[in-house]
Amino acid sequence: MPTDERPETLHVTTAEQVRAVSSLTRHRIMAVLRFEPATITQIAGRVGLAKGSSSYHVRLLERAGLVKVVRTRKVRGVTERYYAMAARSIVLPDTGQGGPDVLMRHAVADLEAAPSAGERHVRMAHLRLTEDQFAELGARLEALADEYRELSDPALPDASLVFALFHPAPGGQAEGDVR
Template sequence: MTDDDIPETFHVSTDEQLRAVSNLTRHRIMAVLRFEPATITQIAERVGLAKGSSSYHVRLLERAGLVKVVRTRKVRGVTERYYAMAARAIVLPDPGEGGPDVLMRHAIADLEAAPADGERHVRMAHLRLTGEQFAELGARLRALADEYLELSDPSLPDASLAFALFHPGPSTQAGEGGK
């Protein structure tokens, strides 16, 4: 299987798939497989899991259709399987139940796992916007992310971008002292 054979996107559409991507350990496994195929042993080493745990999580991802075996080879009489992502990008339901929660938990887990001495740009801002400004900002953020996605070069170091523009619930706004 070549990189050209890998579909561009995989749309998460079933409860089984959503449960599979919701788990942070499985998210870390998918991150390992993002750029190159790996065996259960290699995945276990890179994620810091026991081989049995790694195998269990990979089987769940495979059953959900998110990863697949891309090649096998015989090593001392045992068939070694190399797993890879089923697509270049995993698309969560929008706004499917649990979708934004899963996305933000994964973004936070990735940020926490990033080297502490690495360059980061992290900011949270509480804004007061009209409905029109809110829609415009959302569109601009999506367009900017899409623009840089088009510029993305697989030979360059990986960078992650996550953003969330939302209206907080009433309890969050009340906690600000009504300001």
């Protein structure tokens, strides 16, 4: 399946898929495969893993249906496999109230691992919005992310965009906070 024929969205629905995307290493592998296919060797180099470890994680992602072999080629008698994401975007299930948010944990870990000398735009804003304004802002943020995803060029350096628009816990105190 050429990468341009991938479905737009894949919904994570099984326990195997949830376990697969819950790993920060596999999250980073999926980020490598988001824009262009890569071999195990290429993935290992981009993620900073041994080839054996990369192969293990890619096999788990493949078994869960999150990545697929999109082409093969023979190199000195060995079949080289190129992997790509199974869909252009992956939608995680709602974790429910109090559930851990995998995306945010991965985003924070990626931000912490990013070179500190690099340019960053990190901001938190507390807003007071009507439900209509809340919904409109959410839709505008998603549209903006989609617009820039369409402009993405695999030849350019990676950039990550993460946003969370939510209603905080009542009273401004999250579970586990100590006063």
